[in-house]
Amino acid sequence: TWVLVSAHRMKRPWAGQVEKPPEEHIPRYDPGNPLCPGNTRANGKLVRSWFPLNSGTFKQVFHTYVFENDFPALQPDAPDPGSDQHPLFQSKAARGVCKVMCFHPWSDVTLPLMKMHEVVKVIDKWAGLVEELGATYPWVQIFENKGAMMGCSNPHPHCQVWASNFLPNEPALSDRCQRSYYQKHGEPMLQQYARQEAERKERVVVESPDWLAVVPYWATWPYQTLLLPRRHVLRITDLTTEEREGLADIMRRLLTKYDNLFEISFPYSMGWHGAPTGPHLKEDNSHWQLHAHYYPPLLRSAMVKKFMVGYEMLAQEQRDLTPEQAAEKLRNLPEEHYKNREN
């Protein structure tokens, strides 16, 4: 599909809605936050990953902590909606599980502010969940909604993992496109794409021997990025120890640049796409390449979003700066986090 690029639109004055910039002063431990160690969740269960000595101090047992979402959109025993003869009124039972994963015992850190070995623990846990849930479910969606602007209702660093008994629309489309490209060109589309971008350089944001982050040629969100390995990797479970360390490093570098762009904890939705699992584990999925999408909502400043409305909803995505302009801006930002800089 096409994206309408109108670079000159950034010139128009903005008199529209401004957002509240993200809260910068989050307490490390909040007795009322159901994601903090030792606290109780909506269903009365304790967040146990860290052994609480007393309120505010605790002995860390694990780095990450996973539990069932108390208000899951997908449930293993969802009822069958019944069937209808008419082709325009089709429905099916959607079954699955929804989990929440805390990245760290502290509420006042985010991935770019965490230590390397702590980010590696997050990646290991992601792989562990894909392994576990992907044993039976065809799709395991790992995603992070970061910031109130992205509908995230809790400042504690966390992500979600929703596994389903069906291949959702986006991965199904991704599967079709990668498959047809592979059949035509004999190489995984996203591996060829990464090589091209590494040579062309103009859309590269950060790179390392194993990984590459670019503002993709087809980006719709102003500062959207695509993070992918250079080697042909089907799933997050296939990453070697070195590649996981490399991933922790490039994620911290990318997210530091994001935070430095407007000197706020940068909001976004992100998530992983890899070859489907469950019954698809036995199939040939050579056309797939593991990758993560980052979709940040901001356009002009910490307070002015890109509104994907009217023309975008009804006709076609439209962007107000080119992917090359966005990549250059991000590329030129320092790799030291603004919060770590000496005043």
Added chain:
Amino acid sequence: TWVLVSAHRMKRPWAGQVEKPPEEHIPRYDPGNPLCPGNTRANGKLVRSWFPLNSGTFKQVFHTYVFENDFPALQPDAPDPGSDQHPLFQSKAARGVCKVMCFHPWSDVTLPLMKMHEVVKVIDKWAGLVEELGATYPWVQIFENKGAMMGCSNPHPHCQVWASNFLPNEPALSDRCQRSYYQKHGEPMLQQYARQEAERKERVVVESPDWLAVVPYWATWPYQTLLLPRRHVLRITDLTTEEREGLADIMRRLLTKYDNLFEISFPYSMGWHGAPTGPHLKEDNSHWQLHAHYYPPLLRSAMVKKFMVGYEMLAQEQRDLTPEQAAEKLRNLPEEHYKNREN
């Protein structure tokens, strides 16, 4: 494509972002607003549709007023981006025009608060613009972003009209789906759909002899609606005088219900889809049926939106109440506007 429906999700508590409800006290005339009669726009030109006698009073010459967008995303002379040999790096020149259309000389009215004959004037002007721009351009997108929450930066009642030298993604998809359904079933998909919904009743919001508004079976936004004629109509230009009056009436009824839902001026993006124009005027477009989409962002209250984030962006649209629940709620609301009710 599929929509994930998880009706029970409305039960979860909401501690996330709340919006500022829309401003209820808009001055009828604001000397600083570039959409008010007699004022000057960014490019120094005067908004002339209403003849100003002196600031605040003016003789109404026309009801609606159309002018060129001062910061157009599409321009008739956009440069050619040049070509690239690689299949993943394709681009083309996108050309067109962007217009702004004011619905009324006053800033403090909206469509449901306007008089019937004033809404008919808006519909006539829509048809006039499709006639004029559609003579050459293959697609004329009429859309309204209403409310600051939908990126609208000016409270004066207005919409936009973007005409392009290409068929954008959404209408191209709509064209493909309607065409293949027509080939298979021998009847326009949306005409058959309207008949089915009129019989089934559970998703109907408002209806009249000529028109029908439903929360579509495939709705993704909580209170999304689809407005369509019962007769087979290809384009807005084909509506008879009676059908235009009927449309003005049903639009006012639908939008009154929207405003009454949370007793605010309800935000949304809306737009028209009809058979393509320009070179397509000579083709057989019997598979098309004219319709309008309404996409409102709110979910729980005047202040709590549905966030289309994480899972929605990466996997699949997910909704927190069924289309039938949404339709029932809207259907049961009074047809008298809350602002017109006696206190």
